[in-house]
Amino acid sequence: MSESEIETIAMRPAPLPLDTAHDSEARLTPEFVAAVIEKVEDGDTEGARALVEPLHPADVADLFELAPREQRQALATVLGIDDLLDADVLAEMNDWVREQLIEVLTPSQVAELATQLDTDDAVAIIEDMEEEDQRAVLRAMEPDDRAAIEEALSYPEESAGRLMQRDLIAVPEHWKVADVIAYLRSNDDLTTDFWEVFVVDIAHKPVGTCKVSWVIRAPDDAPIADVMAREQTLIPAEMDQEDVALRFQKYALVSAAVVDRAGRLVGMITVDDVVHIIQEEAGEDTLLLSGAGDGDINEPIRFTVRTRLTWLIVNLGTAMVAASVVGLFQGEIARFALLAVLMPIVSGMGGNAGTQTLAVIVRALATNQLTSSNTARMIGREFRVALANGAALGTLVGLGTYVFYGNRDLALVIAMAMIINNLVAGLAGVLIPIGLERARVDPAVSSAVFVTMATDVMGFFSFLGLATLWGLGG
Amino acid sequence: MSESEIETIAMRPAPLPLDTAHDSEARLTPEFVAAVIEKVEDGDTEGARALVEPLHPADVADLFELAPREQRQALATVLGIDDLLDADVLAEMNDWVREQLIEVLTPSQVAELATQLDTDDAVAIIEDMEEEDQRAVLRAMEPDDRAAIEEALSYPEESAGRLMQRDLIAVPEHWKVADVIAYLRSNDDLTTDFWEVFVVDIAHKPVGTCKVSWVIRAPDDAPIADVMAREQTLIPAEMDQEDVALRFQKYALVSAAVVDRAGRLVGMITVDDVVHIIQEEAGEDTLLLSGAGDGDINEPIRFTVRTRLTWLIVNLGTAMVAASVVGLFQGEIARFALLAVLMPIVSGMGGNAGTQTLAVIVRALATNQLTSSNTARMIGREFRVALANGAALGTLVGLGTYVFYGNRDLALVIAMAMIINNLVAGLAGVLIPIGLERARVDPAVSSAVFVTMATDVMGFFSFLGLATLWGLGG
Structure with a gap:
């Protein structure tokens, strides 16, 4: 060829x-x-x-x-x-x-x-x-x-200091466009890969930034200080890479200046270094919520087993708490085994509803859409969704139970338990991640254990407890 | 001020x-x-x-x-x-x-x-x-x-056609760098916002691409065809935005040429238009897996209720299937209510293990890390993880049951059921999303229902079935 x-x-x-x-x-x-x-x-x-x-x-x-x-x-x-x-x-x-x-x-x-x-x-x-x-x-x-x-x-x-590269173009603020172009075209030592030119003062602190296309499209005699944008996002070298990624995304940056504690320009981060972080950080919630660690399929298998097993053992603890709630009602179950048949429906549906709320809240927190300005509104919102879904599911399951088993009391009890557990799911799904975030614990890592425990325990307790009160196992 | x-x-x-x-x-x-x-x-x-x-x-x-x-x-x-x-x-x-x-x-x-x-x-x-x-x-x-x-x-x-902008810089392939710079500096009608210059042939088909910084750093008499990179990612205007985002990410692009069916340059996509898609596409798996739709916290509440309720009702169906499995063993449960106390541990732990595998596989599919080249290896990997975790959890729960209830048969039954259900969880967690992907169904949307049904049904069936075989409810 x-x-x-x-x-x-x-x-x-x-x-x-x-x-x-x-x-x-x-x-x-x-x-x-x-x-x-x-x-x-x-x-x-x-x-x-x-x-x-x-x-x-x-x-x-x-x-x-x-x-x-x-x-x-x-x-x-x-x-x-x-x-x-x-x-x-x-x-x-x-x-x-x-x-x-x-x-x-x-x-x-x-x-x-x-x-x-x-x-x-x-x-x-x-x-x-x-x-x-x-x-x-x-x-x-x-x-x-x-x-x-x-x-x-x-x-x-x-941190940003590890992400940055040190090869960058910085020019003094008193230069004209012609000076910048002459400098870029004549100096052999400069990098050829850059998207923006940083303008610095005599202390090497950034005062503005210029796309290369702005430089080339501006007249020779224009002061670079008139061409540059003064508003720019400065990235401190100590900043966590997740925060760097959020800023690149929020302000649609292609490159950004990195500064030391004194505010001096020490490096530059470009979007190609950040894109995989944006993708990883956004995708990791799915993995963290499930307890799969960073879920890397190339990781040696012993690490995978260790990460997942740790999480499963923590969850085993919560499953035992939930089981012990069922244990309180062994007598009722022995007399009326249908309770054991229906109880997983109440706990399972609560678990599903809790997971939905949790996923929405964890994403909203991760993308900075949920802040203290709208927390109260979001709790109210999830409460209303939970009430609507609980009422719909309770009615459906209650009617189904009545038609199938012909037991009106059992139908009422399961309907009420579904409504209660949906509300528990909605509130746990919103309050637990927000509470963890405030306590500076990553909500994606720890929320699911607590939410599942809440919906399991309250699912079993509300259904079996109401059934006992109603005398269903008597 | x-x-x-x-x-x-x-x-x-x-x-x-x-x-x-x-x-x-x-x-x-x-x-x-x-x-x-x-x-x-x-x-x-x-x-x-x-x-x-x-x-x-x-x-x-x-x-x-x-x-x-x-x-x-x-x-x-x-x-x-x-x-x-x-x-x-x-x-x-x-x-x-x-x-x-x-x-x-x-x-x-x-x-x-x-x-x-x-x-x-x-x-x-x-x-x-x-x-x-x-x-x-x-x-x-x-x-x-x-x-x-x-x-x-x-x-x-x-599609890419909706993401692209039409204001871009295209220059003929026979120009020299000096021609390109003169054109960019003298023409008032050109856009000032661009990161790359596209080089086209007489049919307006892209033949290469040049960072603006390459142009400005190259000598005047260099042919632009020598400065440009010939390898470039061309985006067909019909391409789905998710595929566009994957290409930007994989090849660390800042801008890319969009071409029509005849291969002619019709527009340009820049990374700032794609960054929020990368973030959304990566984050949406968390929401889709939980059935929370796109999980937009600004969406009118009636849409939220409708999306989540639809999913919950589908899950209600699977919960009823699982309950009907429990229903097969009502007699055993009535005679030995402890079975009802322990059965949620088996199904719940299987559910957790299945969710872990599912999260890893869905992410690996979404990021193109899992392809038909390594599918068999991945199934083997998950099988080994499931076996290791199942053996560990089965031993732990079996021992705990023996110590707590002093019933050796019950301990053996629950240990075996845990191992079986962990294997079911691992295999369902890997085979269901891969199968759905092959059938061109988004695995993030539909996998969780099937995996949960598998772990619930098999959790109850393996535990209650083995208990019955062992004569525990007899």
């Missing part, structure tokens, strides 16, 4: 598959992954490399994740460290898969790869290593690169 | 509160919201406007969402349509809150606001209106703007 033919193919719109490597959702096809693995197993190095060569680094990283664990090292050897398996591929790779690969590299190989990356990507690779390996890698780096990494590592984990 | 003082304050790093309006997480404080509302109620227009004036459009939009529903129209009047409540604020506003405001505006006011926005933001406002109002607004617009909106509306909802 001639070079121009390759280009033509590469430029086709993506959903018409670029090539046989991708399906319609831009995922690598199983046939492609299998073909590469087969060539690796057959020792057909050239064949494997020819398949992988046209891929984007993000796709090569996916290939490692999709390949069976025991094939990954052979694949790395075939692709070549610092060749097709380059620094960009490592930066895109899942942490666990990367760790497994890095274990077989020498410190100088890791140092060589890390040197080619932006500081933030290099830090992401080095921060996960054992301390001893970390030191060996740092020793193998050039002093400049080492200083940059060491400075980044001095900031807390998951 | 002098203007320079205001600037000084506005430039402070964000976590030292910018002003009294924001808390440490950049949310408006309740005191600030209350102060604005109070001034609106008191008829102090100047006071309210003075408070709101320094805010970012995203914050003004938040103010409307946080203000009580009945105050929002008065607030709009005080801030002034097309004044402090401008098009940018509307573009940032929650759909429901915006709809409520737009109802009280005239078509020409809406048209005026929409004209000031990028096509994609204008479309977002207009697409939610009733068809009749839509036509009235379009009639009130200038022919050019109307044509742009009408073309966007001709694409399917939630």
Whole structure:
């Protein structure tokens, strides 16, 4: 295939598959992954490399994740460290898969790869290593690169200081547009990858920011201070990456200046470094609410078992509390076993309703939509929803019970219990996460245990208790 | 306060509160919201406007969402349509809150606001209106703007065609860098807001893309075709916005060219239009899994009740199936009521384990980490996790039952039931969402019902069935 033919193919719109490597959702096809693995197993190095060569680094990283664990090292050897398996591929790779690969590299190989990356990507690779390996890698780096990494590592984990890169464009506020353009066009040492130009005062504090397109579209004699936007979101280097992501999202930022405690410009964060955090933070609630930890499918299985089992044992405690409530009514159940048949309906429906409210509240808290300004309104809202749903479900189940078992008292008792438990579910679903948030506990991590306990205990207690009061088990 | 003082304050790093309006997480404080509302109620227009004036459009939009529903129209009047409540604020506003405001505006006011926005933001406002109002607004617009909106509306909802803006920079592939810079600097009609320059052939098909910073850093005589990147992600105008978001995320894009069916450049999507989709799509699984719909806290309450009740009624069906399984064992329960006390532990723990697996699998599917290449591996992985957790929990509960009730047979039965139900939970949690995904049903929407039914039914059946076989209720 001639070079121009390759280009033509590469430029086709993506959903018409670029090539046989991708399906319609831009995922690598199983046939492609299998073909590469087969060539690796057959020792057909050239064949494997020819398949992988046209891929984007993000796709090569996916290939490692999709390949069976025991094939990954052979694949790395075939692709070549610092060749097709380059620094960009490592930066895109899942942490666990990367760790497994890095274990077989020498410190100088890791140092060589890390040197080619932006500081933030290099830090992401080095921060996960054992301390001893970390030191060996740092020793193998050039002093400049080492200083940059060491400075980044001095900031807390998951902070803006670790996300930022230090290569950025800063210009003094008294310059005109022509000065800025001349500086950008003539200076060989500057980075070529930037989206915005930061304008700083003599103390190197940011005073404004300019899209590159504003600079190029402005007249030569315009002062840069007139072109720049003065309002900008400054990110303190200590800020947690979740807060960084929320700000990028709220203010639709593409890049932002990072400042030290004195307010001086020390780095820049760009949206491509933040997009995966936005996605992870938004998606993690599903996993946290279920007690699945960070739910990484590449994590070693012993960690997965440990995380999930811890949560299950905590839930076992709450299940035993709920069971002990049922235990109070053993006599009634022995005399009227139908109570045992119907009681899971009351507790289960309460659990479902509580989970709904919980999901809404946890998301609203995570996206900063629920603040102390509208907490009271939201509690009232969930109470009304719970009342409406409880009344509808209670009526439905009560009528059904009456028609099916012909027992009016039983029908009334289960209807009332459903209404009570829906209200418990609604209130627990809204009050527990808000209470935890105020107590500075992540509501996504701990709410579900308490809400389930509330709906289980009150589901059994309201139904069996009312049944006893009504003399149903008598 | 002098203007320079205001600037000084506005430039402070964000976590030292910018002003009294924001808390440490950049949310408006309740005191600030209350102060604005109070001034609106008191008829102090100047006071309210003075408070709101320094805010970012995203914050003004938040103010409307946080203000009580009945105050929002008065607030709009005080801030002034097309004044402090401008098009940018509307573009940032929650759909429901915006709809409520737009109802009280005239078509020409809406048209005026929409004209000031990028096509994609204008479309977002207009697409939610009733068809009749839509036509009235379009009639009130200038022919050019109307044509742009009408073309966007001709694409399917939630497609790239609706997200894209038509103002972009495209240059012919034979130009040199100097030509591009001269064109950008001299032409008054061009947009000033762009991150990348698209390079097109004579048929207006994109052949490459250039960051603006690459253009400005390249020598005058370099052909633009040598500066541009040839590999680029082309977005077909019909592509679903979720797929657009996945591509932006996977390839860390800041902007991307949108092409029509013939491959011609028709628009551009920028990351700021996509960031909220990434966040919404990632966060919606939590809501969908719980049956809370899109969980919008600003949605009218009747929609909320309807969405959640529909889901609860579907779950009621599964709860009744599970109850009918218990019904098969009424005789045993009447003779040995302890079975009714312990059975919720077996079903509940299975439910928790199933939810964990489900959350992991749904997230892995949504992020394209789980594909047909690693499905078999993932099923094996979940089976092993389920076996380990089932064995641990079964042993724990079995021992506890033996110690507490001194009944060895009961202890064995509950231990076996726990192991069986954990395996059911693990397999249902992985097979059901994968099966639904293959059948092109969104696994986040429907999986939970089936998984819960499996763990409830099998929890009751394995425990009560084994107990009956063992003669425990005999």
